[in-house]
Amino acid sequence: MLQYLVQGILLGGLYAIIGIGMSLVFGIMRLTNLAHGDLMILSSYTALTFCELLGGNLILAAILTIITMIIVGFFIQGFLLNNILDKGSEPALLVTFGVSVFLANLLHKIFSADYRGLANSLSNTKVISTPAVSISAMYLFSFLVAILLITGLHLVMQYTNFGRSIRATSDNAMAASLTGVNTKKTYIYAMMLSMGVTAVSGVLIGCTYTFNASVGSSYLIIAFGVVVIGGMGSLVGTLVGGIVLGVAQLLGSYFFGSGVQMLVAYVVLLIVLATRPNGLFARGARK
Amino acid sequence: MKNTTQHLSARKFKKVGKYSALAIILILLATLPLLNNSAYLVSLVTLIMIYMALGQMWNLLGGYAGLLSLGMQAFIGIGGYSLAVLSVDYGMNIFVAVLIGGALSVLFGLAVSPALFKMTGVYFAIGTWVIAEALMIFFSNWSVVKYAKGIMIKTVYHLSGTQIYYIAVVLGIASVLIVFLIMRSKTGLSLMAMRDNPGAAEAMGVKIFSTKLKCYMIACFITGIAGGVMYINLANITPSASISTQWTIAMTFMVIIGGIGTMEGPIIGSVIYVLLTQYLYNFPGSAMIILGAIAVIAIMIMPNGIMGTIHNKTGFEILSPRRTLSPSIKDILRGSASDTNR
Numbered sequence: 265m266l267q268y269l270v271q272g273i274l275l276g277g278l279y280a281i282i283g284i285g286m287s288l289v290f291g292i293m294r295l296t297n298l299a300h301g302d303l304m305i306l307s308s309y310t311a312l313t314f315c316e317l318l319g320g321n322l323i324l325a326a327i328l329t330i331i332t333m334i335i336v337g338f339f340i341q342g343f344l345l346n347n348i349l350d351k352g353s354e355p356a357l358l359v360t361f362g363v364s365v366f367l368a369n370l371l372h373k374i375f376s377a378d379y380r381g382l383a384n385s386l387s388n389t390k391v392i393s394t395p396a397v398s399i400s401a402m403y404l405f406s407f408l409v410a411i412l413l414i415t416g417l418h419l420v421m422q423y424t425n426f427g428r429s430i431r432a433t434s435d436n437a438m439a440a441s442l443t444g445v446n447t448k449k450t451y452i453y454a455m456m457l458s459m460g461v462t463a464v465s466g467v468l469i470g471c472t473y474t475f476n477a478s479v480g481s482s483y484l485i486i487a488f489g490v491v492v493i494g495g496m497g498s499l500v501g502t503l504v505g506g507i508v509l510g511v512a513q514l515l516g517s518y519f520f521g522s523g524v525q526m527l528v529a530y531v532v533l534l535i536v537l538a539t540r541p542n543g544l545f546a547r548g549a550r551k
Numbered sequence: 552m553k554n555t556t557q558h559l560s561a562r563k564f565k566k567v568g569k570y571s572a573l574a575i576i577l578i579l580l581a582t583l584p585l586l587n588n589s590a591y592l593v594s595l596v597t598l599i600m601i602y603m604a605l606g607q608m609w610n611l612l613g614g615y616a617g618l619l620s621l622g623m624q625a626f627i628g629i630g631g632y633s634l635a636v637l638s639v640d641y642g643m644n645i646f647v648a649v650l651i652g653g654a655l656s657v658l659f660g661l662a663v664s665p666a667l668f669k670m671t672g673v674y675f676a677i678g679t680w681v682i683a684e685a686l687m688i689f690f691s692n693w694s695v696v697k698y699a700k701g702i703m704i705k706t707v708y709h710l711s712g713t714q715i716y717y718i719a720v721v722l723g724i725a726s727v728l729i730v731f732l733i734m735r736s737k738t739g740l741s742l743m744a745m746r747d748n749p750g751a752a753e754a755m756g757v758k759i760f761s762t763k764l765k766c767y768m769i770a771c772f773i774t775g776i777a778g779g780v781m782y783i784n785l786a787n788i789t790p791s792a793s794i795s796t797q798w799t800i801a802m803t804f805m806v807i808i809g810g811i812g813t814m815e816g817p818i819i820g821s822v823i824y825v826l827l828t829q830y831l832y833n834f835p836g837s838a839m840i841i842l843g844a845i846a847v848i849a850i851m852i853m854p855n856g857i858m859g860t861i862h863n864k865t866g867f868e869i870l871s872p873r874r875t876l877s878p879s880i881k882d883i884l885r886g887s888a889s890d891t892n893r
Contacts, residue, residue, distance in 0.1 A: 296673040296676075296677070344847065344851065347851060348850065348851060348854070351854050352854075353672070353673070354613075354619060354811075355850050355854040357619070357673060357676070358803060358807055358846070358850055359847055359850050359851065361621075361800075361803060361846075362843050362844075362846035362847035362850065363843070363847060364843075365800055365839055365842065365843035365846065366839075366840055366843030366844050366847065367843075368839075369836075369837075369838075369839035369840045369843060370840050372836070373836045373837060373840060481796060482684070485677070485680070485681055485684060488677050488681075489681075492674070492677075523688075523691070523692050524688060524689075524692055526684075526688055527685050527688040527689060527692075530681050530682075530684060530685040530688070531685060533681055534666060534678065534681055534682065534685070535666075537666065537669075537670055537674060537678050537681075538665070538666035538667075538669050538670070539669075541669055541670055541671075541674060
């Protein structure tokens with residue numbers, strides 16, 4: 265029981281990183297990126313490919329993956345989404361849905377349906393190993409990365425001009441553009457930032473679990489769940505949201521077996537959606 | 552005055568032309584298995600008809616009621632499994648089983664609606680999806696539906712392709728007719744008012760919640776039945792294939808390509824979708840990549856779809872949800888207007 269609880273909290277950190285990327289995009293563009301999960305799996309595969317090319321240097325591969333995904337983010341926002349966002353939110357949502365279908369099947373075609381993983385030394389190391397609790401170093405590492413990322417992003421958002429322009433666009437795009445913020449450019453930067461974080465989550469997921477092309481959509485639901493529970497656009501909320509979902513999933517596995525663990529997490533998500541549609545930590549009553 | 556009569560007869564002619572075109576299509580559909588020996592064409596039209604019903608229902612929600620759902624596959628699963636479990640395990644007549652599937656879909660829709668209708672926009676979209684995913688996991692762990700390994704629906708083996716064809720045609724035409732009648736009714740007016748300005752509509756006495764719920768229930772019912780008919784055609788069901796986002800992709804693709812919020816959009820969309828997927832079978836593994844790319848490009852170029860773009864440019868539509876004034880009234884109005892001008 266304690267084991268499941270601790271592991272659930274640490275898993276929550278990993279989930280929070282998946283959620284941050286989506287939260288950034290939603291907070292600024294009011295757009296739910298339905299391709300988020302598949303973009304994350306794309307970065308897992310990119311890391312895998314770089315790793316194989318570089319002969320197993322995972323850290324360098326991770327850095328190259330982050331750079332690649334930032335470029336991907338530039339293209340997605342600059343060439344696809346920026347051209348469609350003016351036409352209302354539904355066409356943009358459906359474009360991301362199309363991108364999701366495209367990416368998932370492209371990855372399936374290239375890498376086949378076999379489950380792959382990123383080989384690393386952390387996942388076999390135990391930080392704590394007692395009869396009651398045993399914690400993998402990988403989980404702890406993900407959790408620490410999550411806290412670092414959230415703190416870092418929070419500081420950027422609060423204290424830099426870049427962060428201010430993003431927050432201004434998020435609060436009122438029209439007013440922001442009147443005061444000299446180039447909103448389209450801000451959208452591109454936000455998407456690049458989001459994809460950078462997504463690359464980190466993709467690498468961490470690849471190290472922690474095995475993955476194939478079709479798991480993207482279940483991570484999309486997790487990302488969405490994290491963001492909804494935490495409140496769209498709230499960074500600290502994503503950590504709480506991740507932990508709630510992670511603990512729900514692992515306690516579900518403890519009580520009902522691993523086959524239905526996601527069912528429990530989904531039910532928790534639905535209850536939050538129905539009772540607190542703005543999330544547990546929404547800023548004010550803004551919609 | 553002469554001008555008016557000419558105008559009148561032109562209108563009448565247009566109307567007669569429209570109805571006779573519809574009649575020809577209906578006669579063709581009814582006699583297709585007799586006229587043509589090609590079983591392939593019959594099976595193709597069967598698929599088009601089932602997908603058309605799915606597309607019409609998705610369009611009713613997404614295009615008219617403003618309820619963008621990514622979880623209608625839940626009802627395809629319920630419909631398909633009602634057919635499988637009731638007819639195979641309980642020896643029920645397959646048509647009764649399919650109808651019960653529709654009823655169960657409505658019940659399930661009603662059960663989740665209190666939670667679902669608290670959400671709007673993208674929350675609603677993802678909420679429906681999460682419910683469908685949860686249902687899929689539940690079915691995979693449920694003994695009544697034989698867990699994840701699925702059911703062979705042996706009871707439909709004796710049906711011929713022609714019989715399934717007629718079932719599908721009835722379903723397809725019924726779905727178009729239902730949406731047409733809804734849009735011509737007071738509910739349709741309420742829906743369009745809500746879509747254009749929810750605040751003003753509510754102030755004018757449109758009951759937003761109950762109107763949306765009504766549409767959702769109708770869509771649940773027909774989608775459930777379409778799921779049953781789909782599995783009469785497929786004859787083998789598993790949780791991951793029946794409650795699959797594949798169906799949502801199909802529904803969204805059809806409606807977006809055809810034209811969201813138009814009556815003809817899902818009809819054209821279903822023809823394009825079925826023909827395209829049949830053609831893409833020649834490229835195993837790449838079909839969905841191409842489909843995804845086409846969808847993205849189509850939305851970028853014409854966000855209103857084929858019918859929406861044609862309608863915006865020419866005002867052409869076959870099944871108009873709008874009621875036009877009867878010609879005589881229009882002419883009286885026009886006449887009096889020209890009188891005052893003179």
